[in-house]
Amino acid sequence: MEIDAKSNCPCGSGKQYSQCCQPYHQHQIPAPTPEALMRSRYAAFVLHLFGYLEKTHHPDFRHGLTATSLAQGKQPDWLTLNVISSEQQDCRGTVLFKAWYKIDGKLDAIYEQSNFLLVDKHWFYTDGEQYQTALPKRNDSCICGSGRKFKLCCMNKLLR
Numbered sequence: 001m002e003i004d005a006k007s008n009c010p011c012g013s014g015k016q017y018s019q020c021c022q023p024y025h026q027h028q029i030p031a032p033t034p035e036a037l038m039r040s041r042y043a044a045f046v047l048h049l050f051g052y053l054e055k056t057h058h059p060d061f062r063h064g065l066t067a068t069s070l071a072q073g074k075q076p077d078w079l080t081l082n083v084i085s086s087e088q089q090d091c092r093g094t095v096l097f098k099a100w101y102k103i104d105g106k107l108d109a110i111y112e113q114s115n116f117l118l119v120d121k122h123w124f125y126t127d128g129e130q131y132q133t134a135l136p137k138r139n140d141s142c143i144c145g146s147g148r149k150f151k152l153c154c155m156n157k158l159l160r
Helices: 034-047 050-055 067-071
Strands: 077-089 092-103 106-119 122-131
Touching: 034 050, 034 077, 034 092, 034 106, 034 122, 050 067
Parallel strands: none
Antiparallel strands: 077 092, 092 106, 106 122
16 A cells, blocks of 8 residues: 655654655654654554564564564554654653554454564564553543534544
8 A cells, every 4th residue: 555755654743745644654763752653563564564564563573473464464444543642761661552453344443552662773563562552432422533523524424
């Protein structure tokens, strides 16, 4: 999957891809914070950049995960990333997020607190704790971040 460098970045930052995650994906510069790495990894899932995902996953925590294994099977239609909080202390960081997707006609989300380590000026994803999340109700704020109610924004489009 490809994206125009002038398009909005899939990570939801509101920046152009060329000014956001593209330099990380092309290994021009390392992601400077755990949140930047989290956003770039989400964008890599959207763009099917599985080599980047393998490279930014700490080797001690891969447990056999490879770019090839990530590419296998049906891929979800990634919809939006909501970063809830991000913290960094010395060489450790955490990011709490919800990554919304649709697969087989069903809306779902990965709700996780991810852990990151800084090694030789490069952040790496290590592992995360996943939580259950409720699907948005009609009158909840829309997952796309528009500020509108879910029923007046993306509900019909996503639940078809």
